[in-house]
Each structure stands twice: as structure tokens, then as C-alpha cells.
Amino acid sequence: MRQSPPGSADPLEQARMLERVHGAVLSGEPTRHRPRAVVFESWRRSLRARVDPDGGCPPVSVDGRALDGLRDTHPLRPWVPLLQRTLLDAADGAAQIMIITDAAGNILWRHGDPHVCRDADRVCLAEGTRWAEEVIGTNAMGTALATGGPVQIHSAEHLVRTYHSWTCAACPVHDPETGALLGTVDLSGPLRTMHPALPALVAAAARLVEGELRLRAAEQDRALRERSGHHLSSAVPGALLSPSGRVVQSLPGSALSAGDRVDLDDPAAATGSPDRTELDELPGGYLLRVRGPGSARHxxxxxxxxxxxxxxxxxxxxxxxxxxxxxxxxxxxxxxxxxxxxxxxxxxxxxxxxxxxxxxxxxxxxxxxxxxxxxxxxxxxxxxxxxxxxxxxxxxxxxxxxxxxxxxxxxxxxxxxxxxxxxxxxxxxxxxxxLRSAVLDHDVVQDLWEFAHSTAGHADIEVLERLAALLPPGSARLARVRSKLDRLVDEDR
Missing domain, CATH: 1.10.10.10 (Winged helix-like DNA-binding domain superfamily/Winged helix DNA-binding domain)
Incomplete structure (x- = not known):
């Protein structure tokens, strides 16, 4: 039995063949071809997640202010224009759209051909929807997130039939500083735009962004060394750390070397000195220090x-x-x-x-x-x-x-x-x-008097009544207290 990869054959003919494979595999009927391994495994994951091949659209996971908030804080935000130039200019005239998702598969940005965007809206291929495999089945973005590599999904390789008229290619983007998955970049379009070079194109765009992130981290390292390197001292061994805990600079002979990682929640694990390890936040990073046994404590x-x-x-x-x-x-x-x-x-x-x-x-x-x-x-x-x-x-x-x-x-x-x-x-x-409760409990005239003339007690009728009951008859203080009480009672009427 032969696999059926999307290749250089006519995209429409390829789609018709894939449609037959899709129907045969899901119905359990015999077929001359079988899905590519990456597609078949994705179908299995999707079906285990109870995705319906005849189902509808993906859920709207974020919208309005929540979507704006995700975009504003997402690490890929600065590189959206670069990705537009790289992917859409390279695909000039191909009637495609560029999509960027976060690591959960939420579409954060979508740019490209206006006609394709309108078609995409009709099938919920829109900003704010979630395209993880477990919610919408096999698709380039979700499958790239699941496999960690570039993926092309053509026509009926999508598990959900709604998307059999689409072709797409996507590649995950990782943070070179931490290795964390940031999201995917994707090119999608109608069947006729399918081309075997698309996975290589989106992979090149992803690597380009990762290179830019690496350059930015290097520039931040340089700025941290210039701004805060004076904090390092042979008298107090330590290291400058990036915001993620990577060692940017340390003194010769230190137990930590450039490139090592420190758990910011447990920095003592890197030094072996829990009682003497100190971590201070600096602009653009951290300062890790290990105080000597005889050094002064803060x-x-x-x-x-x-x-x-x-x-x-x-x-x-x-x-x-x-x-x-x-x-x-x-x-x-x-x-x-x-x-x-x-x-x-x-x-x-x-x-x-x-x-x-x-x-x-x-x-x-x-x-x-x-x-x-x-x-x-x-x-x-x-x-x-x-x-x-x-x-x-x-x-x-x-x-x-x-x-x-x-x-x-x-x-x-x-x-x-x-x-x-x-x-x-x-x-x-x-x-x-x-304080009020203590003054009332103690019944000390001077304490009641002082509290009654404070901001807290100047209009406290109960305190004034207690004070009036304790003051000697005929005293000037009693007259003042009764006058104030009368005024407060009149105001309450």
C-alpha cells in the first residue's frame, strides 16, 4: 500500500485522491493508498480527542480585550511585519494568508489576500479561534504544535471535512533562550496554491524569527553586562543572570559559567549554599551572590x-x-x-x-x-x-x-x-x-478623652457618652463633652 504525500501532481487531482483515502480510512474500507504517517498519527490523536470529522468550526477562545492582551504580551509581536514581508512577499500572487498562533493554537494574527480572508472567515479560520488538534483535528498549525516540526496538510488530509478545500503549511517557533514553544507561523490558501516548497518556506521564516530573538537576547546580555557588571566582585562570588535565569557573566573560578541555568525559584540549588545565596532583581536580569560565612548580613x-x-x-x-x-x-x-x-x-x-x-x-x-x-x-x-x-x-x-x-x-x-x-x-x-474597643474596655478617663479628640473618635457618640458618665459633675471637660453630644444628637435627627 502506497502513501499519498502532497507532491508536484495537480493539486485538484491530488485532492480527489486524498478525499477517497479519507473516506476509505474513516469507514474502514480497503484502499490502494494510505495517509502519510504524520497525517495518520494526527488523525488517531484527533479521533481519540473525539473530534468529529463532520463537525463544524473551531471554538472562539479569545476575543476583544483578551485577544489584544495576548497580542500585546506575546514574544512574536515585534516580528509580525518581518513575517509578513518574508511569507506574503515571497508568495506574491499566490492568494494565500499568513497566520501566527500562540503555543495553545490560538490565532493571534492573520494577514494576506482579502478574498482569501473572506473565505477564511466563512470557515472560522480567523483571529481568536483555536486550532489545536484536540479541538479541530488535523491541520497544519495544530499538527505542527503536536509534532514540533514543519507540516504541510493538503485538502482531505484535514480530518474535518469543512477544510478539505484548503491547503496549509506551518512551522513551530521556539524561544532560543529557553527552548519554550512560542507558537506557529502558517501559510494557508485554496487548493490551487499548494506547492511542495511551502513547508521549507515557513520553516525558513520560523528560523529567521528565532535568529532575531537570539540577536535580541545577545544585545540584552551586552546591555546587562555594561549596566550591572560592576556588581560582581571577587569578595562576593556571583553571576549576572538573564530574565530566564541563564548565566550571562560570572567571575573566573566561579562554580557557574556563562550559559549555565539557574532556577530563579530555587537559586540556592545552583550554589549549594541555601543560607548564603541571594538573588536581586536588576534592570534586564538578576544578580546572584553567595555571601561568605563572615560577611555582613543585610x-x-x-x-x-x-x-x-x-x-x-x-x-x-x-x-x-x-x-x-x-x-x-x-x-x-x-x-x-x-x-x-x-x-x-x-x-x-x-x-x-x-x-x-x-x-x-x-x-x-x-x-x-x-x-x-x-x-x-x-x-x-x-x-x-x-x-x-x-x-x-x-x-x-x-x-x-x-x-x-x-x-x-x-x-x-x-x-x-x-x-x-x-x-x-x-x-x-x-x-x-x-483602639476604640480597647479605650471603651479600659474606662480610663484620659484615654477616652484623647480618643474622643482624635480623628477616629471625634464624632463617636458611644465614646462621648462613656466619657460623660465618668467625668466629675461640674467639670469643664464634662460641659464640653455634653455640648458636643447634644450637637451630634441634633445632627442625627
């Missing part, structure tokens, strides 16, 4: 934070006091409340809720590290690696010890009163509620 430094009250928040370290922006004060507050550290996603969520953007948070943290020092605010996870003192912690500590008067004096006002950060707002409300 935690010996002391950071003092002023976060309570109407005055601008401050941070004091190394004898210098820094006036903080509200955004930086919020970041330091949240990190102070989570000494174990937070990743960028969790930090963004606590700072801004569901609308939080980890990319924006990383940029703010980078700026804050420039103010306080990279040895103070550490990365992966983000955390404060210092001896920390804050007016918030002192007020909290006094409350925990039952020292209500001390807590009142330490609490100069609300925590970052202008902040709308969910985590800051929750902590602010909780501190206020705990």
Missing part, C-alpha cells in the same frame, strides 16, 4: 518608617530620612505587614485589588529600591531584609500589651489617610477599631 541595617498621621510618610535608613510618595509608602506598608515576602502578582493585588498590574508594581519597586538600596528591599519574593521599626508596629505592640494610653500617644493619626489601597485601608480600619 539584616543588620535598620529601617524606620513613619506611616501614621497627616504628615508625609517617611523612611529613615543609614542616617538619612527620605520623604516617601504615597505609592512607595503603600508598598512599604504592605511589605511590613508581610515579612515573609510577596511576589509581584500578590503585591499588586494587595495594593490595588483586581485592577492591580504586576508590571506597574515591579517598576515602582525598582524605583523604591533606588531610594532605599537593593540590599534593603529584596526581590523574589519582594521583602524587607532589614531590622524594621515603624510607628504602626509600635502602636500595634502597645495595644497587644494592653498599654492603651501608650498606643494612643504613638498613634499620631490614621495609617496613610489618603491611601485607597485595599490592604492599607483594611489595616487602617482594623487599627482604629482595635
Amino acid at each position: 539584616g543588620a541595617r535598620r529601617l524606620e518608617l513613619g506611616l501614621l498621621g497627616e504628615n508625609p510618610p517617611t523612611a529613615r535608613i543609614g542616617g538619612r530620612t527620605h520623604r516617601l510618595s504615597l505609592r512607595h509608602a503603600e508598598i512599604l506598608t504592605v511589605l511590613a505587614l508581610h515579612p515573609g515576602g510577596l511576589d509581584a502578582r500578590h503585591l499588586a493585588l494587595l495594593l490595588h485589588g483586581e485592577r492591580g498590574n504586576p508590571v506597574t508594581v515591579r517598576a515602582e519597586v525598582h524605583r523604591l529600591r533606588g531610594v532605599l538600596g537593593a540590599d534593603v528591599l529584596r526581590t523574589r519574593p519582594y521583602r524587607l531584609q532589614v531590622e524594621l521599626d515603624s510607628d504602626l508596629a509600635r502602636a500595634r505592640g502597645a495595644l497587644d500589651r494592653g498599654q492603651v494610653g501608650t498606643a494612643l500617644r504613638l498613634r499620631a493619626g490614621d495609617l496613610l489617610p489618603d491611601s485607597e489601597s485595599p490592604a492599607v485601608r483594611d489595616e487602617r480600619d482594623e487599627l482604629r477599631a482595635c
Whole structure:
């Protein structure tokens, strides 16, 4: 029995023969020809996934803003114009369309002949649809993703009959930095556009993009060495790492060499020194360091934070006091409340809720590290690696010890009163509620008086009533409290 590869024969005659093979194989009838091995194995995978050969179109997996978001962040985005020039110009007059998918088979971009695009729309060969084998059966894009190599699928080699009037060739694209599959590039068109050279053309386009990615990585390596190479010191062995953990530069004699890989989630595995391995985020990469047994620890430094009250928040370290922006004060507050550290996603969520953007948070943290020092605010996870003192912690500590008067004096006002950060707002409300509860429980006149004249208690009727019950008759304080109570009661009416 002979295989039936698409070759130099007339595409329409080839399609008719493939149609007979398709029908015979799926019905179990004998046939002189059989599908190519790559096609037959793809049919088997597709049928195991319960793809119906008489089924309809692929699902719309992403659209609208979700599609825009995938495009904006996809590594192939910068190379779409290059692929257009390479594939569509080379296929000039061939009435084809170029398609780029992500690694899941979602079509992110489609360009080419307008007439073919309209025909493609009618069969859902459109941006936002998913073309993995398990959802739409054998096709060049999905089969290239499944096999990891260039594939040409012609006419009835598509499992689903809807696409028997189409021919396509696709090749996967990999990230040369990590080896990760990024997606596929594809040329599709009507049957007459089939040509045996198409797989080689899309493969050349894929290799061209991978070469560009490799050049970009080399340029980023050079920039990282020039910008951050001074961090490497023979006194503190270490290495500069790319964003994926590849060693870009290390000192002679280091256990790590250029090209080695470090697991960014477990950098100590590469050094064998869990207690002394430090990983700092840098612009465009990371700095991995191994501290000697006798070297100074970053935690010996002391950071003092002023976060309570109407005055601008401050941070004091190394004898210098820094006036903080509200955004930086919020970041330091949240990190102070989570000494174990937070990743960028969790930090963004606590700072801004569901609308939080980890990319924006990383940029703010980078700026804050420039103010306080990279040895103070550490990365992966983000955390404060210092001896920390804050007016918030002192007020909290006094409350925990039952020292209500001390807590009142330490609490100069609300925590970052202008902040709308969910985590800051929750902590602010909780501190206020705990302080109020403690003041009411202790029944100390001076504590009630101070709380009643604070921002938190100036309109608290229950506190004023308790204070009025404790103040001696005829006292000036009692008269003021009763006057204020009368005014508040009148306002509530």
C-alpha cells in the first residue's frame, strides 16, 4: 500500500485522491493508498480527542480585550511585519494568508489576500479561534504544535471535512533562550496554491524569527553586562543572570559559567549554599551572590518608617530620612505587614485589588529600591531584609500589651489617610477599631478623652457618652463633652 504525500501532481487531482483515502480510512474500507504517517498519527490523536470529522468550526477562545492582551504580551509581536514581508512577499500572487498562533493554537494574527480572508472567515479560520488538534483535528498549525516540526496538510488530509478545500503549511517557533514553544507561523490558501516548497518556506521564516530573538537576547546580555557588571566582585562570588535565569557573566573560578541555568525559584540549588545565596532583581536580569560565612548580613541595617498621621510618610535608613510618595509608602506598608515576602502578582493585588498590574508594581519597586538600596528591599519574593521599626508596629505592640494610653500617644493619626489601597485601608480600619474597643474596655478617663479628640473618635457618640458618665459633675471637660453630644444628637435627627 502506497502513501499519498502532497507532491508536484495537480493539486485538484491530488485532492480527489486524498478525499477517497479519507473516506476509505474513516469507514474502514480497503484502499490502494494510505495517509502519510504524520497525517495518520494526527488523525488517531484527533479521533481519540473525539473530534468529529463532520463537525463544524473551531471554538472562539479569545476575543476583544483578551485577544489584544495576548497580542500585546506575546514574544512574536515585534516580528509580525518581518513575517509578513518574508511569507506574503515571497508568495506574491499566490492568494494565500499568513497566520501566527500562540503555543495553545490560538490565532493571534492573520494577514494576506482579502478574498482569501473572506473565505477564511466563512470557515472560522480567523483571529481568536483555536486550532489545536484536540479541538479541530488535523491541520497544519495544530499538527505542527503536536509534532514540533514543519507540516504541510493538503485538502482531505484535514480530518474535518469543512477544510478539505484548503491547503496549509506551518512551522513551530521556539524561544532560543529557553527552548519554550512560542507558537506557529502558517501559510494557508485554496487548493490551487499548494506547492511542495511551502513547508521549507515557513520553516525558513520560523528560523529567521528565532535568529532575531537570539540577536535580541545577545544585545540584552551586552546591555546587562555594561549596566550591572560592576556588581560582581571577587569578595562576593556571583553571576549576572538573564530574565530566564541563564548565566550571562560570572567571575573566573566561579562554580557557574556563562550559559549555565539557574532556577530563579530555587537559586540556592545552583550554589549549594541555601543560607548564603541571594538573588536581586536588576534592570534586564538578576544578580546572584553567595555571601561568605563572615560577611555582613543585610539584616543588620535598620529601617524606620513613619506611616501614621497627616504628615508625609517617611523612611529613615543609614542616617538619612527620605520623604516617601504615597505609592512607595503603600508598598512599604504592605511589605511590613508581610515579612515573609510577596511576589509581584500578590503585591499588586494587595495594593490595588483586581485592577492591580504586576508590571506597574515591579517598576515602582525598582524605583523604591533606588531610594532605599537593593540590599534593603529584596526581590523574589519582594521583602524587607532589614531590622524594621515603624510607628504602626509600635502602636500595634502597645495595644497587644494592653498599654492603651501608650498606643494612643504613638498613634499620631490614621495609617496613610489618603491611601485607597485595599490592604492599607483594611489595616487602617482594623487599627482604629482595635483602639476604640480597647479605650471603651479600659474606662480610663484620659484615654477616652484623647480618643474622643482624635480623628477616629471625634464624632463617636458611644465614646462621648462613656466619657460623660465618668467625668466629675461640674467639670469643664464634662460641659464640653455634653455640648458636643447634644450637637451630634441634633445632627442625627
